[in-house]
Amino acid sequence: MSQPKTKKETEDLLELYRQMLLIRRFEEASAKAYSMGKIGGFCHLYIGQEAVGVGAISALEEKDYIVSTYRDHGHALARGLEPKSLMAELYGKKTGIVSGNGGSMHFFDKKKHFMGGHGIVGGHISLAAGIAYASKYREDGAVTLCFFGEGAANIGSFHEGMNLAAIWKLPLVMICENNHYAMGTPEYRALSVKDVSVRAAAYDIARDHIEGDEVRKVREHVKVAVERARRGEGPTLMEISTYRFRGHSMSDPAKYRTKEELDKYKQGDPLIKAEKDLLSAGWAQEELTKMDETILKTVEDSVDFAEKSEEPPLGWLYKHVYAENV
Amino acid sequence: MAVLTYREALNRAMTEEMEKDPNIFLMGEEVGHYEGAYKVSQGMLAKFGEKRVIDTPISENGFAGVGIGAAMVGLRPIIEFMTWNFSLVAIDQIINSAAKMNYMSAGQFPIPIVFRGAGGAGGRLAAQHSQSFESWYAHIPGLKVLAPYTPSDAYGLLKTSIRDNNPTIFIESEVLYGSKGEVPEGEFLIPMGKSDIKREGTQLTIVSWSRALMYVLPAAEKLAKEGISVEVLDLRSIRPLDEEGILASVRKTNKVLIVEEGWNVAGFGAQVAYLIQKEAFDYLDAPIERITQEDVPMPYAANLEKSSLPSEEKIIKKVREMIK
Numbered sequence: 001m002s003q004p005k006t007k008k009e010t011e012d013l014l015e016l017y018r019q020m021l022l023i024r025r026f027e028e029a030s031a032k033a034y035s036m037g038k039i040g041g042f043c044h045l046y047i048g049q050e051a052v053g054v055g056a057i058s059a060l061e062e063k064d065y066i067v068s069t070y071r072d073h074g075h076a077l078a079r080g081l082e083p084k085s086l087m088a089e090l091y092g093k094k095t096g097i098v099s100g101n102g103g104s105m106h107f108f109d110k111k112k113h114f115m116g117g118h119g120i121v122g123g124h125i126s127l128a129a130g131i132a133y134a135s136k137y138r139e140d141g142a143v144t145l146c147f148f149g150e151g152a153a154n155i156g157s158f159h160e161g162m163n164l165a166a167i168w169k170l171p172l173v174m175i176c177e178n179n180h181y182a183m184g185t186p187e188y189r190a191l192s193v194k195d196v197s198v199r200a201a202a203y204d205i206a207r208d209h210i211e212g213d214e215v216r217k218v219r220e221h222v223k224v225a226v227e228r229a230r231r232g233e234g235p236t237l238m239e240i241s242t243y244r245f246r247g248h249s250m251s252d253p254a255k256y257r258t259k260e261e262l263d264k265y266k267q268g269d270p271l272i273k274a275e276k277d278l279l280s281a282g283w284a285q286e287e288l289t290k291m292d293e294t295i296l297k298t299v300e301d302s303v304d305f306a307e308k309s310e311e312p313p314l315g316w317l318y319k320h321v322y323a324e325n326v
Numbered sequence: 327m328a329v330l331t332y333r334e335a336l337n338r339a340m341t342e343e344m345e346k347d348p349n350i351f352l353m354g355e356e357v358g359h360y361e362g363a364y365k366v367s368q369g370m371l372a373k374f375g376e377k378r379v380i381d382t383p384i385s386e387n388g389f390a391g392v393g394i395g396a397a398m399v400g401l402r403p404i405i406e407f408m409t410w411n412f413s414l415v416a417i418d419q420i421i422n423s424a425a426k427m428n429y430m431s432a433g434q435f436p437i438p439i440v441f442r443g444a445g446g447a448g449g450r451l452a453a454q455h456s457q458s459f460e461s462w463y464a465h466i467p468g469l470k471v472l473a474p475y476t477p478s479d480a481y482g483l484l485k486t487s488i489r490d491n492n493p494t495i496f497i498e499s500e501v502l503y504g505s506k507g508e509v510p511e512g513e514f515l516i517p518m519g520k521s522d523i524k525r526e527g528t529q530l531t532i533v534s535w536s537r538a539l540m541y542v543l544p545a546a547e548k549l550a551k552e553g554i555s556v557e558v559l560d561l562r563s564i565r566p567l568d569e570e571g572i573l574a575s576v577r578k579t580n581k582v583l584i585v586e587e588g589w590n591v592a593g594f595g596a597q598v599a600y601l602i603q604k605e606a607f608d609y610l611d612a613p614i615e616r617i618t619q620e621d622v623p624m625p626y627a628a629n630l631e632k633s634s635l636p637s638e639e640k641i642i643k644k645v646r647e648m649i650k
Binding site for chain 1: 382398415433435489
C-alpha cells in the first residue's frame with residue numbers, strides 16, 4: 001500500500017500506529033512481569049502481529065463482534081478494552097476484566113462485544129458461527145470477526161464451523177493469522193495446503209490472502225469481507241500472513257527457528273513500517289517519541305494499578321459457576 | 327388428566343415454550359423435515375417454520391458450538407443430539423465452552439441452552455449406540471443434568487430446563503419414548519434438584535433414575551407381595567442433586583440399594599453412596615449396595631445384552647439378601 005498522501009490519511013495512520021504501539025508496549029510490560037513471576041499460567045504474546053489485529057478490528061463497527069484465541073491481548077487492546085483491567089487480569093486481581101477468573105487466555109468484555117479469548121485451538125470457530133447465526137436470526141446487521149491461527153485450520157471444529165457458516169450464509173469473517181508455527185510445528189509439516197484461504201473453495205465461499213505487515217492494507221481487505229458479510233453474501237475465509245517475534249508463549253524459547261529467519265521477519269516489523277510511512281509523510285520524530293512516552297506511561301499505570309489491586313476474595317470461588325435464574 | 331407418551335410430553339413442553347419466547351429455537355439433525363429421528367419434534371417445523379426448527383448437517387461439534395455462540399448473545403437454543411452417543415464429538419464444546427463460559431467471563435456470558443436427546447442402553451444397539459452418560463456430564467461444574475422417567479416429569483423438567491439460564495444436559499431414555507403416563511392439564515414446572523418418591527416403603531430405599539426404574543418398580547411390586555416394603559426414589563435431577571430427599575428416605579428405611587444403567591466405576595451411584603455414608607452413617611443397618619451395567623462395552627447378542635444390564639431378577643435377589 002502506498003504511503004499516506006493527505007493529512008487525513010496521515011492522521012488515520014497515526015491513530016493505527018498508536019494502537020499498535022500500545023499493544024507492543026503492553027506486551028513488553030507483560031513479558032517483564034511474567035519473568036518476575038507476577039503473571040502465571042500461559043502467556044502468549046502478540047508482538048510482531050499487531051498490524052493484523054489493529055487493521056482488522058478498525059474495519060468494524062461497534063455493533064460487530066470479535067471472537068479471539070488464547071493469544072488475545074492484542075485483539076482486546078485493539079478493540080479498546082482498558083489496559084488497566086487487562087493487566088490486572090494478567091496479575092489475577094479482582095479488578096481484572098474477568099475478576100481473575102480467566103487470566104491471559106480468557107479476556108471477555110460484553111459491552112465491547114469482545115466475545116472472549118478461547119483456549120482450545122479452533123474450538124471457538126463454531127462459537128463465532130453461532131454469534132453470527134444469532135445476528136442473522138435477529139437481523140441486527142452485525143458481523144462477527146473470528147481470529148484463529150493456521151494450526152486451528154486442521155481441526156474438525158474449523159471445518160464444521162466453515163461448512164455451517166457457508167450453508168447458512170452467516171455474516172462471519174474468518175481471519176487466519178498465519179504466523180507459520182503451531183507452537184513448535186512449522187506449517188509445512190502440518191498443513192496440506194500452502195495457503196489456508198484456498199480451503200474456502202471447499203465450502204464455496206469467498207477468500208482472500210494478504211501479507212499482514214501493513215496495517216492500512218489489512219483494514220482495507222478486511223473491510224471488503226465485512227461489507228460482503230453485512231450484505232448477506234456470507235462468510236469469507238482470509239489468510240493474513242504474519243510472524244510472532246517471540247516464542248509460542250513465554251515459556252517457549254523458540255529454538256525451532258533460526259536467528260536469520262527471525263531477523264528477516266523483523267525487517268518487516270509492522271510498527272517500523274508504519275513509523276517510516278509517518279516520517280516520510282512529514283510527521284516529526286519528536287511527535288512519535290512523545291506518543292511513545294505517553295503510551296509507556298499508560299502501560300506503567302496499568303502495571304501500577306495491577307500491582308496495587310487486591311486479589312479476589314476467597315468467597316468468590318463459587319461465584320459464577322452457575323448463572324442465576326431471575 | 328391427559329395420558330401422553332413420553333415423546334408427546336417433550337413435544338408439548340418445547341412447543342409451549344417456543345410459543346412464549348421467540349428467542350428459543352430447536353436445532354439438530356433431522357429435527358425439521360424428518361420431524362425428529364425419534365419423532366419428538368413432530369409437527370414443530372409446520373408450526374414454527376424453518377427459522378426456528380433447524381435441520382443441521384451431521385456436525386455435532388459444529389452445531390453444539392453454534393448453539394453456545396447464539397446463547398452468548400441471548401438466544402435460548404434447544405440442541406437435539408440424535409442420540410447422546412453422538413454428543414461425544416461435541417463434548418469439547420459442552421465442557422470447555424458451555425459449562426465454563428459464565429465462570430471464565432465472570433458472569434458476563436451465561437449460556438441458557440438445553441442439550442437434549444435420546445440416551446441410555448438397550449434395544450440391541452451394541453457398543454457404540456447403547457450407553458448411559460449421566461455420570462460423565464454430572465462430573466462437570468457448570469452443567470445441570472436431568473434424566474426423567476415419566477412423561478409428566480419429562481414435561482415439567484424440560485420446561486424448567488428451557489427457562490434455566492445455565493447449560494442443561496437433558497437425557498431422555500430412548501426406550502421410554504413410547505411409554506405412556508398421565509400428565510396433568512395446564513402448565514406446570516418441576517424444579518431441578520427435587521427427587522420424587524415413586525413408591526413409598528419402609529424397609530429399604532432404592533435410589534434410581536430414568537429407564538432403570540423400568541426394572542426397579544416391578545421388582546418393588548413383587549417384593550411387596552413377599553412382604554418386603556421397598557421405597558423407590560427417582561432422582562430425576564442428577565445435578566443438582568436432592569441430597570435432603572435421599573437422606574430423608576435413608577433415615578426412614580435404614581438400607582439403600584442404588585440401581586443405575588451406567589457403568590459401575592466412577593458411576594454416579596458412587597457419589598450417592600458417598601453422600602449417604604457421610605451424612606447418614608449412623609442410620610445405616612447394612613452396607614450400601616449398587617446394581618449397575620456390567621463393566622463391559624454393550625454386547626449385541628440378546629442374551630448377553632440382557633445379562634449386562636440391571637434387571638428385575640437382579641434387584642429382587644439383592645434386596646432379599648439385604649433384608650435377611
